[in-house]
Amino acid sequence: MNSTTNLFRCLLGLIVSVGSIEARQVTFKDPLSPRIANYAISVKLDAEKKMISGKEKLTWRNTSKDAIRELQFHLYLNAFKNTETTFMKESGGRSRDIGMPEGGWGWIDVTSMRTADGENLTPRIEFIHPDDDNEKDQTVFRVPLTKPVLPGRTIEVDIEFRALLPRIFARTGYYQNYFFVSQWFPKIGVYESAGQRYATKGQWNCHQYHATGEFYADYGTYDVDMTVPKDYVVGATGVLQRVQDNSDGTKTVFHRAEDVHDFAWTASASFVDMTEQWRHVKIRVLMQPQRVHQAQRYFQAAKATLEYFDKHVGQYPYPNLTIVDPAYGGFGSGGMEYPTLITAGSFWGLGPELKFAELVTEHEFGHQYWYGMVGNNEFEEAWLDEGINSYYEVRIMNETYGDRTSVADLPGFQIGDLENSRMSYTSMRNPKICPVFTNSWEFKQGGYGNLVYQKAAIFMTTLDRLIGRAVMDTVMKTYFNRWKFKHPCSRDFIDVVNEIVPKYHGDRFGKDLNWFFDQVLYGTDVCDYELTRIRNIEIQKPIGVFDRNGKKVTAASRRDTTGSRLFESSVVASRLGEVKMPTSVLVHFDNGEEVWESWDGQSRWVEFKYRRPEKIVWAKVDPDTVLTIDINWMNNSCTTEPAGAPIWKYTVKFLFWLQNILQLAAMIG
Secondary structure, three states, X not given: OOOOOOHHHHHHHHHEOOEOEOOOOOOOOOOXXXXXXXXXXXXXXXXXXXXXXXXEEEEEEOOOOOOEEEEEEEOHHHHHOOOOOHHHHHHOOEEOOEEOOOOOOOEEEEEEEEXXXXXXXHHHOEEOOOOOOOOOOOOEEEEEEEEEEOOOOXXXXXXXXEEEOOEOOOOOEEEOOEEEEOOOOOEEOEEEOOOOOOOOOOEEEOOOOOOOOXXXXXXXXXXXXXXXXXXXXXXXXXXXXXXXXXXXXXXXXXXXXXXXXXXXXXXXXXXXXXXXXXXXXXXXXXXXXXXXXXXXXXXXXXXXXHHHHHHHOOOOOOOEEEEEOOOHHHHHHOOEEEOOEEEOEOOOOOOOOEOHHHHHHHHHHHHHHHHHHOOOOOOOOHHHOHHHHHHHHHHHHXXXXXXXXXXXXXXXXXXXXXXXXXXXXXXXOOOXXXXXOOOHHHOOOOOHHHHHHHHHHHHHXXXXXXHOHHXXXXXXXXXXXXXXXXXXXXXXXXXXXXXXXXXXXXXXXXXXXXXXXXXXXXXXXXXXXXXEEEEEEEOOOOOOOEOOOOOEOOHHHHHOOOOOOOEEEEEEEEEOOOOOOOEEEXXXXXXXXXXXXXXXXXXXXXXXXXXXXXXXXXEEEOOOOOOOOEOOHHXXXXXXXXXXXXXXXXXXXXXXHHHHHHHHHHHHO
8 A cells, every 4th residue: 555644645545546457368377376265255246235245165275284273364344343443443533534434334244154064163253352452343253163174184164244335435345336345255364384474383363454554365266256236347356257147237247366365346337447458468447437538647657667567576477457546435445456456546637747646556556566476464564565665666656757756747846756755754753663663553653654665665775775776676586586475574585685685795785784674674763974074274384394396485475375275174974873874975175076985884973084285165975875764865965165055945845845735635625
């Protein structure tokens, strides 16, 4: 999901959209993933009552060495059941600045649960609360088994359920005749074996639905048929298999998805269905009729992003991508990602100068890689998806639309995505509030978006600039190929960095880069380097000595120092923050010459001294802006000449930006 923690992101949360795609029947020749959880689901939508009823056959395989004596499931829709759920208590009934509509409750009930041999498990269902002591929360349940599932064996469970969809304000639900249905079915948790991620013994990982953070599940197949009113256009995860017209004014749409860990779908009578092709990928855009003119922006952004990931990370293996543009009252479902299906964002009158539609499309597609194919645990280590994806967002947006214009390109005002991301982090009231490495629901006093999305994107950019783009691409390709369709943790990513970087840089950064991640990922300290002082002291030659032309220095000639002046000059750079990074200092003299000094950044300050005829005009610490994690770039340079009040340049720029955003928000609201 795209971050909404500054004004720009908040506006994005208001203008995002929804999408899905149908494509030719495709079956992968070989499974790309270990297919652990395989679902066959039939669901029927009652568009008038806003209810769904479904039958689900789950085939779950025990890949561990343990005998599994219970199953655990998510019932995410129960997050919207009442004011007492963990989600409602944590969020206060708001998501991305959108409040829950009055009377917009939703829920899900399991009405029957049986094993394939007919054993009734329904009476054994017990709600549990693995993350808190909230007995009113019903988003996770356990079911004890009479017979354990032995290692390597499977269990088949037949489930019947019904659900009332909530009014959309947080990802899922309905608005009038627009439905976006996500996290909607009884979904089994992940059983982690000892040694997988952080598990010291076999255990279920099945978190409640929280106000921040997203989802975690195993890979498998989904065969899903959705019965909807006949005039509705349907989009869904996976590939369209066939459409069946029914005699009761409905139709049934059959989809199959392979090697995915989730399934979402959308249906509306208002969608305008549009398609284009990029190589092997059929791109489908489901637009609101009043915003059809924005569709090309989605297509272009999707194609540019597909091209970039294909070149710099790895191939997109699926044959399709659906982009959904949400209904006006369904903005709460926008800016989200599901396998082969993303929701984007636009609104009527949005000009190309403001690249909101492009940014949301790029960001949400990027999740196909860092959430879809590299399946980290979003509840516990969201930065592995959101942070890495935001880092690629900066790369792709800036390289596609310009590093100074990729967010806004208005007369008198421009801003790029790196600057936008830095602003979100550097403007935090308390950037030390907690480490990036924190469970998503434990960001009690805020900071989730600023840290997990933006700080992580910024420290990934810093790593990129420290080790070089070519080495960074090798790191990311190695990580992607090694861990796709698996469940990596932060340690696994760091291990790849420590494996690749020494191959190209030797011990330049030490025996490993643990010191880097200890500071920016696991720590709370800030990085702040300052160019503190420039000093030029002219040396007066004593009377009676000879200058360099052989003439004796007199009281009169000493005042004429042309050609014989000499300065003792110095530059002082300081480390104001606790984070220690290698950096450099550029010193510029009045004859145009420059000296580049290296500094390991460990000490509190460093002084560089010079004795030469030229004096220092200006100096800058981190002249190539390698340290994007540096929280204050305004103190990085110093000059002996009038500065022209550079602070006002940035102040005016920010105020102009703020005014434009507020005006746009007023237009939408």
